Amino acid sequence: MSRIEDLEAFLAIVEQGSLTAAAKRLGRPLQTISRSLAMLEADVGVELVHRTTRRSMPSEAGESFYLRIKPAVEEIHDAREEAAQRRSEPSGVLRLGAPNLFAPRFLIPVIAEYMAKYPEVEVDLDLSDAFVDLAASGLDLVLRIGDLQDSGLTGKRLGALRRVVFGSPAYFASFGRPSHPQELAAHRCVTRTGDERPGVWMFSIDGRARAVKVSGGFRTNSMNAIYAAVEQGLGLGFSPLWQIKHLIDADKVETVLEDFEPAPVPIHALWLEGRTPSAKIRRFLDLLGARLKLDRL
Structure with missing residues (x-):
């Protein structure tokens, strides 16, 4: 039976388009990603990914396999998150996305307070003014300023910006x-x-x-x-x-x-639709929401 780590590696390769990008997203060595793919292909008995020097594309069998296992892997992740929520203190890695200018002035102080309060949590922060694809990026949470489009994400309005x-x-x-x-x-x-x-x-x-x-x-x-x-x-x-x-x-x-003054611009925190926010996400949102209200932005 394939390991969950091998399935995660395969999903990341398909979504990122290369083994190198998949390794970066998952925070694993490239050799480990390559070995996971080889073990998974040996297990299922068919080539799942066509490899070139520049790109890695799923084969026809790989595309079908991807569509079947992605929901299952997400269910496993959700089950892990639900089990982790039973712990008294948040832990693990919180992966955040935020706009370039907003983060240094207002998000970093909240992150500092959060990490001091929950020392078992590490934070990865990715800054971009573009609308990031959470499913492809591996982010747990992204902050967006402005009116929301129908994006297949679940969100919480944190406030509005004058x-x-x-x-x-x-x-x-x-x-x-x-x-x-x-x-x-x-x-x-x-x-x-x-x-x-x-x-x-x-x-x-x-x-x-x-x-x-x-x-x-x-x-x-x-x-x-x-x-x-x-x-x-x-x-x-x-x-x-x-x-x-x-x-x-x-x-x-x-x-x-x-x-x-014109109508204020809303600011939202968004996560993948259908997923229950973990304890580490909920605690972070509580701190950020309180900070925004205090600053009266």
Whole structure:
């Protein structure tokens, strides 16, 4: 009978497209992955994967075998997780995915608190602004900012992130503070050229979403450059609050037009549909949710 480790290796090879990538995903030596595949093929008596120097593709028999065993292996994983939940303390490896900018400022402090509280847990963090395929990546949990699409994932809404207009004290001293979005036409605004609608900022006016056209003498494709430009007094900026909170805390910028902020952007934690979150995932979500509420982002 094939070992579960051999079946896991086969699934990873098919999903990752190579033995090397499968070894990296599973955290096992390449030689171990190769040996697992060889033992599995010897056990079933047929070649499951066509190997080349650059790619590893399932054979016709391998494709059928993959479709049959994948649900079974997932059931075994779920059973293991359920058994592990009976332990008093979380343990094992927690594999997380998160956006690039959000993680260093807000996720790392939570991870540090989590690992101090549960020393038997190790954390692997993968940063990407793309929508990661959890099934292919091997991640336990991924954080996504924005409205969700039908992705076959189960999620928990952790909170919502504000979008604000902000400027430097020096700018406000020279040009005054706008009291209504319509007044932005008379202000210098720093805009992002990479936006879907460059120079258009969204607001909530009279209870409805309204687009307001803005302009200024400085434009850039970099949000970090926008923050620096606003801090230097080149104009007003528009950004998620969490991305400029460090500037606000340092009294380098101030927010305006708070009464007209657009609808906040939701942030969700997602995991594979049909799987029960393990104790290590639940405890992490509890800490992260509490942190987001405390920071009022």
